[in-house]
Amino acid sequence: MSKPLEKEFQFYLDHQVELVAKYNGRVVVIKGEEVIGVYDDEMESVTETRKSHALGTFLVQRCTPGSEAYTVKYHSRIAFPIV
Secondary structure (H helix, E strand, O other), X not given: OOOOOHHHHHHHHHHHHHHHHHHOOOEXXXXXXXXXXXXXXXXXXXXXXXXXXXXXXXXXXXXXXXXOOOOOOOOOOOOOOOO
């Protein structure tokens, strides 16, 4: 069984260079293997796209070079003892 939006995310990864060249800094909405919308911010992209597509059926991704836009890092301020 595939993960939700796996196809859409893979499409973004496969086409990131050309998408960034065309939409750098903007937000794209991807459904299947197609860009179905381009917006200035994430909230607008979700608000507008959900008018015609169910939530959870499309990927919202900011177009930027590199992996920073889709990589999340968590930092903890809690110190753990070294054993």
